Amino acid sequence: MKKKSSYILAIESSCDDTAAAVLKDNEVLSNCIANQEMHREYGGVVPELASRAHQANIIPVVQQALSIANIDKKELTAIAYTRGPGLMGSLLVGSSFAKSLSISLDIPLIDVNHMHGHLLCHFIKNDDKNLPKFPFIGVTISGGHTQLLLVEDYFEMTEIGTTLDDAIGEAFDKCGKKMGLNYPAGPEIDKLASEGDPSAFIFPIPKVKNLDVSFSGVKTAFINLLNNKISKNPDFIKNNLKDLCASIQKTLVKIIVQKIEKAQKSLKINSIVIGGGVAANSEIRKVLIDKSLTENWKVFLPQFQYTTDNAAMIGIVGYHKLKKNKLGGMNQSVNARLDF
Numbered sequence: 001m002k003k004k005s006s007y008i009l010a011i012e013s014s015c016d017d018t019a020a021a022v023l024k025d026n027e028v029l030s031n032c033i034a035n036q037e038m039h040r041e042y043g044g045v046v047p048e049l050a051s052r053a054h055q056a057n058i059i060p061v062v063q064q065a066l067s068i069a070n071i072d073k074k075e076l077t078a079i080a081y082t083r084g085p086g087l088m089g090s091l092l093v094g095s096s097f098a099k100s101l102s103i104s105l106d107i108p109l110i111d112v113n114h115m116h117g118h119l120l121c122h123f124i125k126n127d128d129k130n131l132p133k134f135p136f137i138g139v140t141i142s143g144g145h146t147q148l149l150l151v152e153d154y155f156e157m158t159e160i161g162t163t164l165d166d167a168i169g170e171a172f173d174k175c176g177k178k179m180g181l182n183y184p185a186g187p188e189i190d191k192l193a194s195e196g197d198p199s200a201f202i203f204p205i206p207k208v209k210n211l212d213v214s215f216s217g218v219k220t221a222f223i224n225l226l227n228n229k230i231s232k233n234p235d236f237i238k239n240n241l242k243d244l245c246a247s248i249q250k251t252l253v254k255i256i257v258q259k260i261e262k263a264q265k266s267l268k269i270n271s272i273v274i275g276g277g278v279a280a281n282s283e284i285r286k287v288l289i290d291k292s293l294t295e296n297w298k299v300f301l302p303q304f305q306y307t308t309d310n311a312a313m314i315g316i317v318g319y320h321k322l323k324k325n326k327l328g329g330m331n332q333s334v335n336a337r338l339d340f
């Protein structure tokens with residue numbers, strides 16, 4: 001007999017995007033996001049404003065996801081939600097909504113680690129692509145995280161390297177802020193860099209032991225360079241914006257790629273699976289695609305729609321947890337610093 005399909009409603013509200021998706025098993029039927037534009041003028045996410053916006057957005061976004069998927073809520077099999085890591089007030093909105101809906105529909109609740117979502121989005125059904133095989137080296141590069149992981153199964157992950165200070169996305173955003181770019185600056189730096197000279201300015205690559213990384217030294221060197229140059233020429237940023245973007249982007253990407261290379265050599269694992277917002281960056285994509293051609297790496301880059309925060313990635317983790325009967329409890333609280 002053919003197994004009955006599961007329909008999962010997934011909710012993601014860990015930071016400043018309110019997102020909902022519906023999955024039929026491992027296939028995405030809808031993937032909706034309400035972005036919160038008001039953080040731009042503050043140069044970063046304001047937690048209090050984010051929570052309030054989640055409250056306003058969550059019901060319309062869920063309704064939109066159900067409507068695009070053409071599913072009535074009574075047909076749902078389970079609700080998956082992001083338990084952490086993230087901003088406490090933001091997580092509370094999504095989790096409370098998910099719990100209430102799961103009680104009212106009398107269907108299972110599944111708690112999901114946001115970072116599992118960033119990595120396991122590669123298991124979303126995609127007819128054009130092979131799915132990664134275990135074990136692989138997982139690399140999460142986002143605004144809040146920079147981690148290297150040995151991934152042996154869906155939920156068997158060991159951290160093998162992490163950042164000692166800033167996350168890579170945070171370094172992009174802070175350098176961008178110094179250049180007067182809007183938050184989040186990563187995508188804008190990427191765009192401007194495409195017309196700049198990446199060797200115009202040289203920044204130091206930090207010497208960090210093992211598979212850990214550090215971005216704060218480069219960020220400080222970048223800020224010091226700007227302060228120094230602006231004191232002599234107030235138009236320095238304007239006159240050199242594209243070269244500055246290309247140079248800092250190249251350095252930030254080099255720092256993480258060096259560690260991926262080191263991990264690949266020491267673990268002798270050729271499959272590299274990338275996740276998180278910075279996975280949208282064209283330089284890192286180019287460098288890793290080159291590696292897959294020259295060094296026989298099997299590199300998995302997420303589709304653009306699954307790089308930055310989204311609910312489909314929470315849904316795919318929910319699907320695999322449901323299959324293994326790893327359900328969440330009503331008495332589970334959200335966790336801003338949830339580990340892998």
Ligand code: KG4
Pocket residue numbers: 015141142143144145168169170172173184185186187190276277278279280281282307308309
């Ligand atoms: O995964 P994500 O949406 O949120 C977190 O979980 O942190 O990642 C957001 C981060 C921001 O720092 C943003 O600047 C960065 O991803 N980002 C990029 C690009 N697109 C997004 N950084 C560099 N180049 C990009 N194209």
Ligand code: ZN
Pocket residue numbers: 114118142143276277308309
């Ligand atoms: Zn994220």
